[in-house]
Amino acid sequence: MSGTTQDDYTDRYARRVRGMTTSEIRALFSVANRPEVVSLAGGSPYIAALPLDAVGEMLGRLAAEQGTSTLQYGIGQGTAALREHICDVMSMSGIDGASPDDVVVTVGGQQALDLIARVFLDPGDVVLAEGPTYVGALGVFQAAQAQVAHVAMDSDGLIPAALAETLDAVARSGRRAKFLYTIPTYQNPAGVTLTDARREEVLDICAAHGLLVVEDDPYGMLSFEGGAPRPLRARRRDGVFYVSTFSKTFAPGLRVGWVLAPHAVREKLVMASEASILCPSAFAQSAVTQYLATMPWREQIKVYRETYRERREALLSALADLMPEGTTWTRPEGGLFVWATLPDGLDSKAMMPRAIAARVAYVPGTGFYADGSGTAHMRLNFSFSAPERLREGVRRLSGVMEQELSMRAVFGSAGRTHHRRGAAAADAPGPDVA
Amino acid sequence: MSVDPHVLVLAGGLSYEREVSLRSGRRVADALRASGIDVTMHDADAALLPLLQADPPDAVVIALHGATGEDGSLRGVLDLCGIPYVGCDARASRLAWDKPSAKAVLRESGIPTPDWVALPHDRFSELGAVAVLDRIVSRLDLPLMVKPAQGGSGLGGTVVRSSADLPAAMVGCFAYHATALVERYVNGMDVAVSVVDQGSGPEALPAVEIVPRDGVYDYAARYTAGLTTWHVPARLDPAVAAHVAEVAVAAHRALGLRDLSRVDLIVDEDGTPHVLEVNVSPGMTETSLLPLAVQASGLEFGKLWATLTERAAARADAAGR
Numbered sequence: 001m002s003g004t005t006q007d008d009y010t011d012r013y014a015r016r017v018r019g020m021t022t023s024e025i026r027a028l029f030s031v032a033n034r035p036e037v038v039s040l041a042g043g044s045p046y047i048a049a050l051p052l053d054a055v056g057e058m059l060g061r062l063a064a065e066q067g068t069s070t071l072q073y074g075i076g077q078g079t080a081a082l083r084e085h086i087c088d089v090m091s092m093s094g095i096d097g098a099s100p101d102d103v104v105v106t107v108g109g110q111q112a113l114d115l116i117a118r119v120f121l122d123p124g125d126v127v128l129a130e131g132p133t134y135v136g137a138l139g140v141f142q143a144a145q146a147q148v149a150h151v152a153m154d155s156d157g158l159i160p161a162a163l164a165e166t167l168d169a170v171a172r173s174g175r176r177a178k179f180l181y182t183i184p185t186y187q188n189p190a191g192v193t194l195t196d197a198r199r200e201e202v203l204d205i206c207a208a209h210g211l212l213v214v215e216d217d218p219y220g221m222l223s224f225e226g227g228a229p230r231p232l233r234a235r236r237r238d239g240v241f242y243v244s245t246f247s248k249t250f251a252p253g254l255r256v257g258w259v260l261a262p263h264a265v266r267e268k269l270v271m272a273s274e275a276s277i278l279c280p281s282a283f284a285q286s287a288v289t290q291y292l293a294t295m296p297w298r299e300q301i302k303v304y305r306e307t308y309r310e311r312r313e314a315l316l317s318a319l320a321d322l323m324p325e326g327t328t329w330t331r332p333e334g335g336l337f338v339w340a341t342l343p344d345g346l347d348s349k350a351m352m353p354r355a356i357a358a359r360v361a362y363v364p365g366t367g368f369y370a371d372g373s374g375t376a377h378m379r380l381n382f383s384f385s386a387p388e389r390l391r392e393g394v395r396r397l398s399g400v401m402e403q404e405l406s407m408r409a410v411f412g413s414a415g416r417t418h419h420r421r422g423a424a425a426a427d428a429p430g431p432d433v434a
Numbered sequence: 435m436s437v438d439p440h441v442l443v444l445a446g447g448l449s450y451e452r453e454v455s456l457r458s459g460r461r462v463a464d465a466l467r468a469s470g471i472d473v474t475m476h477d478a479d480a481a482l483l484p485l486l487q488a489d490p491p492d493a494v495v496i497a498l499h500g501a502t503g504e505d506g507s508l509r510g511v512l513d514l515c516g517i518p519y520v521g522c523d524a525r526a527s528r529l530a531w532d533k534p535s536a537k538a539v540l541r542e543s544g545i546p547t548p549d550w551v552a553l554p555h556d557r558f559s560e561l562g563a564v565a566v567l568d569r570i571v572s573r574l575d576l577p578l579m580v581k582p583a584q585g586g587s588g589l590g591g592t593v594v595r596s597s598a599d600l601p602a603a604m605v606g607c608f609a610y611h612a613t614a615l616v617e618r619y620v621n622g623m624d625v626a627v628s629v630v631d632q633g634s635g636p637e638a639l640p641a642v643e644i645v646p647r648d649g650v651y652d653y654a655a656r657y658t659a660g661l662t663t664w665h666v667p668a669r670l671d672p673a674v675a676a677h678v679a680e681v682a683v684a685a686h687r688a689l690g691l692r693d694l695s696r697v698d699l700i701v702d703e704d705g706t707p708h709v710l711e712v713n714v715s716p717g718m719t720e721t722s723l724l725p726l727a728v729q730a731s732g733l734e735f736g737k738l739w740a741t742l743t744e745r746a747a748a749r750a751d752a753a754g755r
Contacts (some may be wrong), residue, residue, distance in 0.1 A: 003665040004663065005659060005661070022656075030452040327586075407609075412564075
């Protein structure tokens with residue numbers, strides 16, 4: 001009479017998947033897409049703003065007229081035509097003179113991060129990253145069995161002195177830091193931007209320590225107030241990998257991103273990509289190429305910017321009007337997210353069920369740290385919902401926080417919840433949550 | 435039931451257990467289809483009532499977990515529509531769903547259940563949390579089990595071994611529901627007994643023994659394959675197993691349940707079973723307990739569901755609907 005675990009593979013799993021478990025928080029997110037729930041939890045662009053009829057016609061023609069190539073296998077590095085367009089797009093951000101040869105097209109920016117991890121990370125290596133940082137990157141680094149050392153930020157982005165200190169601490173512990181992963185512009189989830197002056201400082205520190213820089217820039221074009229500071233890659237070529245995507249400027253459903261890599265590394269990235277996915281989708285690449293070549297994509301980005309600026313205003317003014325005293329938040333000058341800090345004693349993860357019962361969803365701050373911290377914070381998305389809906393979401397959220405505050409007042413600081421430690425991804429929604 | 439029976443499986447809903455419900459619903463729907471029954475799956479949403487009116491099914495399977503599926507309200511609506519469903523009626527469902535009410539009925543019926551107190555959060559603010567918690571600890575003794583008075587999947591539940599941990603457990607519980615059930619924690623073997631009635635009265639299926647790898651049967655342990663070992667039948671002395679089965683059936687009857695239920699118990703070191711709660715819409719996922727018991731009993735999951743839906747449809751026919 002032996003027991004069953006309903007999983008006959010338990011003792012055969014690789015070490016890197018340990019800790020991949022179902023979580024209560026993931027379960028709570030399962031209702032976030034129901035219309036009754038105001039979701040501030042997602043990271044979805046407002047795709048309804050696209051000229052969908054025209055895009056549809058374009059996609060139809062790509063299959064009907066060029067199907068023998070667009071529906072065929074492609075090459076691992078991505079099509080030359082798209083890589084040339086990508087260089088044009090990057091020059092708009094200030095990255096001049098990039099060669100299409102040094103661009104590798106990937107399945108969203110996510111695969112670019114995965115390739116970099118495959119090429120550079122051995123188990124036990126250290127990756128430095130802002131705290132908080134993008135949950136998807138944490139997942140990649142965890143899968144590579146690397147350790148993440150978080151570097152503190154303030155309203156001007158990553159703090160250079162904290163970077164230097166963290167590097168020293170890692171060196172003292174006898175571990176090897178391989179690269180700094182950073183989202184310097186309109187950071188996800190914090191919504192802050194690394195200032196011009198700090199960009200130079202950060203690059204200097206990394207150069208002095210021989211630390212590579214992986215610059216993730218999905219939001220740089222979504223600026224609300226003038227342009228974004230020039231990317232790190234526009235300032236230094238050596239040792240900087242630039243990762244971006246068409247997910248926020250066109251459509252995430254196509255899953256097209258890229259990495260601009262130092263020449264020497266590019267070939268390894270291509271081979272790693274071929275080993276992993278053979279080649280990125282030829283159809284999706286053609287779609288992006290055609291979109292960039294024939295449709296008013298720069299105007300479309302303006303539409304996104306205008307829409308998001310209005311929604312950011314709506315979210316910020318709702319927060320100012322409705323949030324309980326003691327709540328603070330960032331004021332993003334672009335991108336998709338506001339990072340809120342809760343009044344003393346509140347725990348965003350413990351509060352989640354109450355929020356779902358009140359029909360509002362957010363991402364608890366713990367989803368953005370590798371070390372389980374972040375309970376005092378939450379990420380709020382403003383790109384997907386209309387202004388009045390955002391306000392309604394904040395109204396519900398503030399009611400939830402008031403209830404939770406009174407609960408904490410009754411039970412005192414001893415009422416702080418102890419959480420089971422799990423992967424950051426267990427506290428963040430899947431990509432389908434809007 | 436009509437010549438080509440049509441069954442509607444309701445799954446999803448807005449509860450914390452939406453994901454579990456969708457998995458339960460798909461599993462039941464697949465099993466019914468494999469038995470040759472025409473099945474539609476639907477969420478409990480605004481499109482449901484128009485669908486019931488336009489195309490009334492022969493029977494409904496409520497694979498919704500959480501309030502919608504278990505507090506009796508949806509069953510009441512189905513009654514209003516004259517549509518038969520598998521499982522107990524609205525009244526019994528409401529009773530079983532509210533754990534303190536169910537425990538009171540069980541105790542009145544002589545069925546052992548751990549000592550408890552149920553308190554809404556307002557009582558703590560009015561009377562002072564420290565004083566109330568002290569009283570609870572001195573009366574019920576540590577360790578304690580704290581859980582929401584309504585809800586499932588272990589959400590919001592904590593075993594409290596030190597009184598210093600009690601306030602945190604209360605706060606965690608109140609995030610899920612306004613009333614907390616605090617009960618004496620009984621050490622022993624965790625078992626779940628599924629009760630099914632295929633036409634000759636409620637019968638207990640083999641007890642399932644639950645051994646979570648990390649000692650805690652929380653949400654992750656319930657729904658991540660590999661984190662819990664289940665022994666079916668439970669490793670109990672045959673006489674104890676027979677008694678556990680009797681107690682489970684007695685609990686099912688005491689609460690006035692119908693068709694199927696799952697009775698969760700602890701069997702203490704003396705072999706005495708203590709009923710913790712009774713579920714009227716038990717999980718049907720790959721890692722759920724009732725399907726494991728069905729498999730161990732030699733029944734076929736799809737056939738069992740076909741029988742249960744036929745019985746539900748027959749009840750409607752008998753009522754002249």
